[in-house]
Amino acid sequence: MSIGLTLLGLLETGPRHGYDLKRAYDERFGHDRPLHYGQVYSTLSRLLRDGLVEVEGVEAGGGPDRKRYAITGAGVTDVHEWLATPEKPEPYLQNTLYTKVVLALLSGRAAAEVLDVQRSAHLRLMRELTRRKSGGDLADQLICDHALFHLEADLRWLELTTARLNQLAKEIRS
Amino acid sequence: MNSSDNRSRETVGARSRGPGALLTRWVGDLALGVRLALGGGRTSWARLALTAVGVGLGVAVLLAATSLPHMLQVRNERGNARAIPSHGSVEAQQQSVAGVDPVDIELRNDEYQGRGLQGYVVQLNGPNPPHAPGVDRLPGPGEVVLSPALAELLNSPGGDLLRPRFSQRVIGTIADEGLTGPNELFFYVGLPSLAGQTEVGRIHNFGWQEAPRELRGIEWLLIALGAATFLIPVVVFVATSTRLAASARDRRLAALRLVGADGKQVRRIAAGEAFVGAIAGLFVGVAMFLVARQVVPALSFSALRGGIFAADIRPEWTLIALILVLVPLLSVGVATLSLRRTIIEPLGVVRRGRQGRRKLWWRLIPVVVGVGLLLWKSKSFERTVDNSSQAAVVAGIILLLISVPVILPWVVERVVVLLRGGSPSWQLAIRRLQLDSGTSARVVGGVAVVLTGAIALQTLFIPARSEATPRSSANTEFWAGMPATSLTEVDVFRSALGGLVGLGKAKFAVNGQVQDAKGQRVNLELGSCEELRAMVKLDRCAEGDAFYVPLPGATRPSPDSHTFVPVAGQQVWFSGSYGQDLAKLPKWTVPATLRSVDPVKDSGSAVGSLLVTKGAIAKVTNPALYAHASIAPKTPDPRFVEYARNALAPLGWKANVYSNNQDGNDIFLLISRVLNIGSIITLLLAAASLMVVALEQIRERRRALAVLMANGVQRKVLAVSLLWQNTIPIVLGVVIALATGVGLAVLLLGISGRTVALDWPMIAAYCGTGALAVLAVTMLTLPSLWRAASVEGLRGE
Amino acid sequence: MNAGALITDESVALLEAIDLRKSFGPTPALDGAGLRMHAGEVVAVMGPSGSGKSTLLHCLAGILQPDSGQVLYRGAELSAMSDGVRSELRRTEFGFVFQFGQLVPELTSLENVALPLRLGGMRRKEAESRATEWLERLEVADVAAKRPGETSGGQGQRVAVARALVTGPKVVFADEPTGALDSLNGERVMQLLVAAAKDTNAAVVLVTHEPRVAAYSDREVVVRDGKSREVELAR
Numbered sequence A: 001m002s003i004g005l006t007l008l009g010l011l012e013t014g015p016r017h018g019y020d021l022k023r024a025y026d027e028r029f030g031h032d033r034p035l036h037y038g039q040v041y042s043t044l045s046r047l048l049r050d051g052l053v054e055v056e057g058v059e060a061g062g063g064p065d066r067k068r069y070a071i072t073g074a075g076v077t078d079v080h081e082w083l084a085t086p087e088k089p090e091p092y093l094q095n096t097l098y099t100k101v102v103l104a105l106l107s108g109r110a111a112a113e114v115l116d117v118q119r120s121a122h123l124r125l126m127r128e129l130t131r132r133k134s135g136g137d138l139a140d141q142l143i144c145d146h147a148l149f150h151l152e153a154d155l156r157w158l159e160l161t162t163a164r165l166n167q168l169a170k171e172i173r174s
Numbered sequence B: 001m002n003s004s005d006n007r008s009r010e011t012v013g014a015r016s017r018g019p020g021a022l023l024t025r026w027v028g029d030l031a032l033g034v035r036l037a038l039g040g041g042r043t044s045w046a047r048l049a050l051t052a053v054g055v056g057l058g059v060a061v062l063l064a065a066t067s068l069p070h071m072l073q074v075r076n077e078r079g080n081a082r083a084i085p086s087h088g089s090v091e092a093q094q095q096s097v098a099g100v101d102p103v104d105i106e107l108r109n110d111e112y113q114g115r116g117l118q119g120y121v122v123q124l125n126g127p128n129p130p131h132a133p134g135v136d137r138l139p140g141p142g143e144v145v146l147s148p149a150l151a152e153l154l155n156s157p158g159g160d161l162l163r164p165r166f167s168q169r170v171i172g173t174i175a176d177e178g179l180t181g182p183n184e185l186f187f188y189v190g191l192p193s194l195a196g197q198t199e200v201g202r203i204h205n206f207g208w209q210e211a212p213r214e215l216r217g218i219e220w221l222l223i224a225l226g227a228a229t230f231l232i233p234v235v236v237f238v239a240t241s242t243r244l245a246a247s248a249r250d251r252r253l254a255a256l257r258l259v260g261a262d263g264k265q266v267r268r269i270a271a272g273e274a275f276v277g278a279i280a281g282l283f284v285g286v287a288m289f290l291v292a293r294q295v296v297p298a299l300s301f302s303a304l305r306g307g308i309f310a311a312d313i314r315p316e317w318t319l320i321a322l323i324l325v326l327v328p329l330l331s332v333g334v335a336t337l338s339l340r341r342t343i344i345e346p347l348g349v350v351r352r353g354r355q356g357r358r359k360l361w362w363r364l365i366p367v368v369v370g371v372g373l374l375l376w377k378s379k380s381f382e383r384t385v386d387n388s389s390q391a392a393v394v395a396g397i398i399l400l401l402i403s404v405p406v407i408l409p410w411v412v413e414r415v416v417v418l419l420r421g422g423s424p425s426w427q428l429a430i431r432r433l434q435l436d437s438g439t440s441a442r443v444v445g446g447v448a449v450v451l452t453g454a455i456a457l458q459t460l461f462i463p464a465r466s467e468a469t470p471r472s473s474a475n476t477e478f479w480a481g482m483p484a485t486s487l488t489e490v491d492v493f494r495s496a497l498g499g500l501v502g503l504g505k506a507k508f509a510v511n512g513q514v515q516d517a518k519g520q521r522v523n524l525e526l527g528s529c530e531e532l533r534a535m536v537k538l539d540r541c542a543e544g545d546a547f548y549v550p551l552p553g554a555t556r557p558s559p560d561s562h563t564f565v566p567v568a569g570q571q572v573w574f575s576g577s578y579g580q581d582l583a584k585l586p587k588w589t590v591p592a593t594l595r596s597v598d599p600v601k602d603s604g605s606a607v608g609s610l611l612v613t614k615g616a617i618a619k620v621t622n623p624a625l626y627a628h629a630s631i632a633p634k635t636p637d638p639r640f641v642e643y644a645r646n647a648l649a650p651l652g653w654k655a656n657v658y659s660n661n662q663d664g665n666d667i668f669l670l671i672s673r674v675l676n677i678g679s680i681i682t683l684l685l686a687a688a689s690l691m692v693v694a695l696e697q698i699r700e701r702r703r704a705l706a707v708l709m710a711n712g713v714q715r716k717v718l719a720v721s722l723l724w725q726n727t728i729p730i731v732l733g734v735v736i737a738l739a740t741g742v743g744l745a746v747l748l749l750g751i752s753g754r755t756v757a758l759d760w761p762m763i764a765a766y767c768g769t770g771a772l773a774v775l776a777v778t779m780l781t782l783p784s785l786w787r788a789a790s791v792e793g794l795r796g797e
Numbered sequence C: 001m002n003a004g005a006l007i008t009d010e011s012v013a014l015l016e017a018i019d020l021r022k023s024f025g026p027t028p029a030l031d032g033a034g035l036r037m038h039a040g041e042v043v044a045v046m047g048p049s050g051s052g053k054s055t056l057l058h059c060l061a062g063i064l065q066p067d068s069g070q071v072l073y074r075g076a077e078l079s080a081m082s083d084g085v086r087s088e089l090r091r092t093e094f095g096f097v098f099q100f101g102q103l104v105p106e107l108t109s110l111e112n113v114a115l116p117l118r119l120g121g122m123r124r125k126e127a128e129s130r131a132t133e134w135l136e137r138l139e140v141a142d143v144a145a146k147r148p149g150e151t152s153g154g155q156g157q158r159v160a161v162a163r164a165l166v167t168g169p170k171v172v173f174a175d176e177p178t179g180a181l182d183s184l185n186g187e188r189v190m191q192l193l194v195a196a197a198k199d200t201n202a203a204v205v206l207v208t209h210e211p212r213v214a215a216y217s218d219r220e221v222v223v224r225d226g227k228s229r230e231v232e233l234a235r
């Protein structure tokens, strides 16, 4: 999962200080693994170098944590592309998928888009597995089934998450 | 086109190849319907059985109804075969028959504890009396021939009070051909002499037919309305029975639609299905009819006086054929017509959504046309009826009655959508009704028709009854009368009645009639001086005196009038039943002491009469007198009148006792009896059909009920909800029945030019009965509700 | 018109829905949904509950009339056909497999499968021998004499598939065909359905919630709030 794209996604909701950014990230995505400050600042400086963020203003007092970062047009495009591209279907994707759904919701995009695209990608693989299964021997079948059930679990979980977060978003907005 | 394409083309092509193929398809569709009706294991059989019972009940009643004309006719024929010419027309009508010794005979109309008791007293005049139907030998003096029912009654404890009247030797029983019904109380009593009886006729043979009286307008209306009230519910029940399990059927047919049965095919399949039910119903109906026919003689005890012979119940062949054709047609018609909504919905497989709302306009057609017909014919019914009006009025009545079950579903539907909230049971009920009000509306529709007819009939009965029995008092007063040919007989009559315990107020009178040589007559009243004083102003009176109360001044009889003014010493004759031959009449000379007197006020009856004391006629041999008494007993015991009859029994079969509840008008009586029987049968049928439909309703919802029970809904809630479910429609049904029934009666009475009086307590009683019937049936279905709602019901198909 | 007048040209979609709208009361069930499919294609229709999947399927099959929009079957508009022709289509060109309820409870499995053929006027013997073939093919020949109430859900569902396929339909409409079955039975029913459909070159509209079932399709269409959408993935 890309921390850079995640931070970009968070910046899309408005300019922030590096310190705020770390807090927002930890709150939403870093339950078991909070970011180090160093990680944040090194990522930000890379994004700055690539022209995806810019420094909007520096507050008196100096120091690296006094800078306010804002996303650039190029940054928004990157986030959009990232969200619209399905992850390669594989087990244990939940971190990335979850992040994507939350960011889509935060930025006012339809989380369903993320889901639909991802489902499409998953289904493509599942079709492949299903085909292989019907042609293969018992061992093949069992292996394919294992993969199929995991992929399905992923998809279902994503569906559920989308539905829940949608609901949550509606509640927040109303 | 690939191969599978060709194959489907093939099957498509197979449909339209010639009329033969068409016929095959028709037969195939019908057969599939039959298969569906028969094939579903226990559920199908239960449904079929209920349908068959429902239709069968209707068929049985229809068969019974078609037997009615024949039954009445043969009864009438047997009645006529044993009838004798009414008094007064004897000589004129009967030719003497060679080899037959005429008998003197008198018809006696008695009663025993409210049951009619009829018979002849006969006096044989030779060894070859005429043959009475069903009687081997007419009884001689001291002998009697009894109907089996009368013989049985006399031998039973219930006949105690009757036995004193039939102390004669029984020489035989009357065979069926001499009786109108198996339970008729009829007798032939032989007497040594009938001399002096008032209504004696001399006949050479039995058999006489009164000229039939034309029906009065209101009687005809009663018959028409009664028949309609009786038969329309039957038709409604047959129609309802064919629609049992409608929603299951709709789902089944929707499944057929889904696999591609088109509208026409589904109709044919449904027709095949309904046809099976109708045919089964016909069989059940015929079986029920045959059983009922066998038990009817035992059941119809007092109906139509003597009950009904099983052999008399014979439906007419043409009508049977009509029923055999019409009942299947009706059920097939109803089944296919009620499909309208399913036809559009192959989706019924997955969705049981709200169906289209019922439309009102066509439901109003019967009302509008019916009212129109009746209004159009108004006033043409005052006296008698012509044929064209008959048809119009019958059509009007039928249409109005039919409109009740036709409109009810619409009303129920519209009313239940307005209902809300309430307790869980109420909510279950109204929601169920909102989803499908048709079944419940149909359940009560039949009862509502019966109610409508009953209310209309009742309203029509009020003026009809008052016309048929002009004066009626509700007390226990009765009259006794006896012809007497001697003063001793008069005394015996008096003392017989006078000796009764609890006699109370009794007014005795004896009268007769005397005539002069020209045949002019004058009335004669016999009494003691005291009794005469009650009628006229007497300054003196002694035994042997006679008085005349002249008519008021101007109205002196003219020479050619029927009456004459007796004068002292005049030769007169007692006129009676001895004909006109003066030589045979008892002769009497008016006493020389005859005086003219004035009547006391309020005693107009004495005017123009001869008043005599006993002494004045003591020397006359066999005077023709008539003793009578009006009696208001002190005791409230209804058996008192039987005691009076028994007290007079030793006087031979001369005395008659009439109690107040003997109705005068035979036709009216017959109509009201038949209608009573009809309404009882209809009511029973209504209850039975209601039961059938209610059971089916539960059976159909078994699964849903079981789910509710499994979810812990208490029995009470389910029961109460079922009750609501039937109560709401019945309340609406009663309202509609009330409006239609009263409206119908008003229109009919308007037609016959009579004013309307409503017997509200009676109407309330009817409505209450209808409502109670529904509630009772609901109660009776509860056991099957419990069975259905048990967890067993969860195991669906 | 007659079903025989339908276009068989390959370039024309076998079944096409354009901008369908359908409301039940105030809430729209379909709000501009569309679909296009060719012979032999298996298309999964997915989407959240209540999104209008079944409604779309019913409109496609002509058993529900959309308020607006067109459904073209081989170039002919369904709503313009008479009920008789639509019935004939259902009998000869369409097959249906629903979650439950589509079998006639009074008839045995064999009779149920033979039903569409017999409704089409085929003789009983022939219809039943074909039905038997299909029952065998779907591995439920042993329940031929049982009524739907006496079979298991999986057996019943296979009977339903047999019935849907017995006429050699062009399109099979399947709404949650495995909804009431366990995974093994569901898989088996799907395998048999898809294999048979491929054999006869029949298209399948497959409404389902389950990704594993949808994996039997060639592509999927997502219905959401009455609108349909197809995701085009870059390869």
Ligand SMILES: Nc1ncnc2c1ncn2[C@@H]1O[C@H](COP(=O)(O)OP(=O)(O)OP(=O)(O)O)[C@@H](O)[C@H]1O
Pocket (backbone or CB within 6 Å): B351, B353, C024, C027, C028, C029, C047, C048, C049, C050, C051, C052, C053, C054, C055, C056
């Ligand atoms: N006959 C009907 N009457 C009223 N509303 C209906 C009817 N049929 C469908 N709806 C409504 O239309 C909407 C779409 O229903 P539909 O059955 O097509 O959903 P679905 O996608 O098949 O859902 P599921 O996956 O739960 O089966 C729902 O909101 C439903 O309530």
Ligand SMILES: [Mg+2]
Pocket (backbone or CB within 6 Å): C053, C054, C055, C175
């Ligand atoms: Mg659905």
